Amino acid sequence: MSTTRKRVYGYLAEFGSASALYKAAEKVRDAGFRKWDCHTPYPVHGLDAAMGMKRSILPWFVFFGGMLGTATGFGLAYITQVEIYPTVVQAKPANIFTVPAFFPIMFELTILFSGFTTLFGLLALMKLPRLNHPLFASRQFHRATDDAFFIAVEARDPKFHPDKTRSFLEEIGGKSIELVEEED
Amino acid sequence: MATATEHAPSHTRQGPKLPVLEREKLILNGRSYHWITERICGVLENRQPLLWWLLFLPSALIAMVGVGLGLTYLVSTGVGVWGMSNRVFWGWDITNFVFWIGIGHAGTLISAVLFLTRQNWRTSINRAAEAMTIFAVMCAGIFPAFHVGRVWMAWFLAPIPNANAIWQNFKSPLLWDVFAVSTYFTISLIFWYLGMVPDLATIRDRCKPGLRKMLYGIFAMGWRGGNRQWSHYEMAYLLLAALSTPLVLSVHSVVSFDFATSVVPGWHTTIFPPYFVAGAIFGGFAMVLTIMVPARQIYGLHDVITMKHIDNMAKIILLTGTIVGYAYLMELFVAYYSGAKYEMDAFKFRITGPYWWAYLAMMSCNVLSPQLFWFKACRENLWVVMGVAMAVNIGMWFERFVIIVTTLARMFLPGDWKSYSPSWVEIMLFIGTIGMFLALFLLFLRFLPCINIAEVKWTLKESDPHHDDHHDHPDHGTELIPAYQRELHGKPIVGPDN
Numbered sequence: 001m002s003t004t005r006k007r008v009y010g011y012l013a014e015f016g017s018a019s020a021l022y023k024a025a026e027k028v029r030d031a032g033f034r035k036w037d038c039h040t041p042y043p044v045h046g047l048d049a050a051m052g053m054k055r056s057i058l059p060w061f062v063f064f065g066g067m068l069g070t071a072t073g074f075g076l077a078y079i080t081q082v083e084i085y086p087t088v089v090q091a092k093p094a095n096i097f098t099v100p101a102f103f104p105i106m107f108e109l110t111i112l113f114s115g116f117t118t119l120f121g122l123l124a125l126m127k128l129p130r131l132n133h134p135l136f137a138s139r140q141f142h143r144a145t146d147d148a149f150f151i152a153v154e155a156r157d158p159k160f161h162p163d164k165t166r167s168f169l170e171e172i173g174g175k176s177i178e179l180v181e182e183e184d
Numbered sequence: 185m186a187t188a189t190e191h192a193p194s195h196t197r198q199g200p201k202l203p204v205l206e207r208e209k210l211i212l213n214g215r216s217y218h219w220i221t222e223r224i225c226g227v228l229e230n231r232q233p234l235l236w237w238l239l240f241l242p243s244a245l246i247a248m249v250g251v252g253l254g255l256t257y258l259v260s261t262g263v264g265v266w267g268m269s270n271r272v273f274w275g276w277d278i279t280n281f282v283f284w285i286g287i288g289h290a291g292t293l294i295s296a297v298l299f300l301t302r303q304n305w306r307t308s309i310n311r312a313a314e315a316m317t318i319f320a321v322m323c324a325g326i327f328p329a330f331h332v333g334r335v336w337m338a339w340f341l342a343p344i345p346n347a348n349a350i351w352q353n354f355k356s357p358l359l360w361d362v363f364a365v366s367t368y369f370t371i372s373l374i375f376w377y378l379g380m381v382p383d384l385a386t387i388r389d390r391c392k393p394g395l396r397k398m399l400y401g402i403f404a405m406g407w408r409g410g411n412r413q414w415s416h417y418e419m420a421y422l423l424l425a426a427l428s429t430p431l432v433l434s435v436h437s438v439v440s441f442d443f444a445t446s447v448v449p450g451w452h453t454t455i456f457p458p459y460f461v462a463g464a465i466f467g468g469f470a471m472v473l474t475i476m477v478p479a480r481q482i483y484g485l486h487d488v489i490t491m492k493h494i495d496n497m498a499k500i501i502l503l504t505g506t507i508v509g510y511a512y513l514m515e516l517f518v519a520y521y522s523g524a525k526y527e528m529d530a531f532k533f534r535i536t537g538p539y540w541w542a543y544l545a546m547m548s549c550n551v552l553s554p555q556l557f558w559f560k561a562c563r564e565n566l567w568v569v570m571g572v573a574m575a576v577n578i579g580m581w582f583e584r585f586v587i588i589v590t591t592l593a594r595m596f597l598p599g600d601w602k603s604y605s606p607s608w609v610e611i612m613l614f615i616g617t618i619g620m621f622l623a624l625f626l627l628f629l630r631f632l633p634c635i636n637i638a639e640v641k642w643t644l645k646e647s648d649p650h651h652d653d654h655h656d657h658p659d660h661g662t663e664l665i666p667a668y669q670r671e672l673h674g675k676p677i678v679g680p681d682n
Contacts, residue, residue: 017651017652018646018647018649018651019646019648019649019650019652019653021649022649022650025411037410037411037412038411039408039409039410039411040409040411040414041217041221041382041386041637041638041641042382042639042642042647043411043417043418043638044411044414044647044649045648046649046650047411047649048411048415050649053411053412055419056415056416056418056419056420058416058419058420058423059419059423062423076343076354077354080343080345080351080352081351081353081354081355084345084349084351085345085349085350085351087350087351089353089355089356092355094355098355101355102354104360104364104434104438104441105354105359105360107434108360108363108364108367108431108434109367111367111427111430111431111434114423114427115367115371115374115375115427116374118420118423118427119374119378119420121420122378122416123405125416126412126413126416126417128405128406128407128413129405129406131401131402131405132406133406135408142389142390143389144389144408144409145382145385145386145388145389145409146217146386147216147218147221152410
């Protein structure tokens, strides 16, 4: 039985170059759209401002992740070396003043924890991994990772209108505009 | 009359034009985005050339025999088969460990330090260099892990109390080493993988539906190249680069602490951390050249990895090689100037003792051979470049051999003096790791994008969103002078296929 219902995901419009995309993005931003994105084969610098996006908040996650790493490194070294089992090796003492010897491990754990926070924080912010996406149903979207520049305006945007949005995208220079549908 | 501050067409402008050196092109022959995708994905989508098989099969065989059988024999018999006894407990195994971990440094350096300093030429070589890092650290890890003797007790290195509730000694450089190397491997792996996600998506989008597409799709994690993704992604990449930069400096410093915090003459020197780091970068860049120059020839990547890239790497080898040479001479000077008898004797033994040939090999390969790169003709001749890179690879191995073996063979007590030569198991294992490294690298070329596709595209001029603004307002007060590459060839470099 193939009675699949389709739901509109949104419009996908192609732009000729990074510059054209940049200028179009400014217009989409000024038109007040919220749920939309630019898809490019490489990071186009300056597009964040053209899209009216804020700076990524990832550094904040990583800062606290790193601090946790430092604390873990110190805790691990201090508790085991000074509190639980103070081993005296080569007459070196075990007390709070031996903390310089713990610095290499504190440093490495700071980096390690920050690295993991970066990875998992990034995935959370990008809402990845996900293997499916409505855009993958598009017949031209595979070129977004090759040589094409797209703007996708989602249907769940409050300003989305089946006809007006299409003509708006045409107006700002979009080519081969496609209505992308996903299976419901 | 036109003034300097207002735009005016060139024919009305008065006065001479300012000569400006043209920006070196990082992609030659005006290649398009699609060409870049095709060429780089082609490396792994097309059938591999015969040479690939001719290199891969022996490498894989050597790896299986050398590492596989070598380690089986070592574990089943005992660490004594490494031929170490009496004084020289650290022989080839730690030499190889320091050698391989040093190779691993250029990858993260190219990726992180050159990223932070906005050196766009890194984009063509960083992926392969990072892969090299991962594989080199894997090779390195074998030696200390099996050097402990009873490898099933290697978990003693992890921070968990043993059966008697005794914890690891956190004041020991050997434990710092465990933390440093494992952190380095983990962070390099994350950096490498994260940098590859957009390119894996490129390959996914080119595949026909099937197993291949599914596998690349899983590893691409659903990447869509949306700017809301790129924005976070670039921040993450920047953060990882900023984290890796001190990390790469710390790892080899910590490795050098294994030596420097001891009281052994010839090891107990404060120059060791910077000297080891410079040496590691030096050796690592030589290895990048050793593997990238042939790969560039075989896969026809001339337009992406240009002579400019090779020139830059040659200059870095010259710089770090000179730093290493300075460190060698400073060691000698400090041994003399400190007046420490044992220190002086250690160095006298290195130069004139039975291992004089190792010292000579180290000096000539590491200090003299890179000096060729002062000359432009040498940097432009790929045979010379490859020759120097190979010499540096050999020289860096000898450097570690000289440091470890000559020192341990003559410590304080003459009764302990012993001449050291490796056993066949040690030799086999070292050759095995070379095979393993090559085999892994060839598999990398076969299955993963060897050049960062997204970032290479980003270096093209038209990738700048304000690119066409320059056409609206060209600066008529300047005159572009041809840059290096045009000077070199007089005409565009032609790859093997066009």
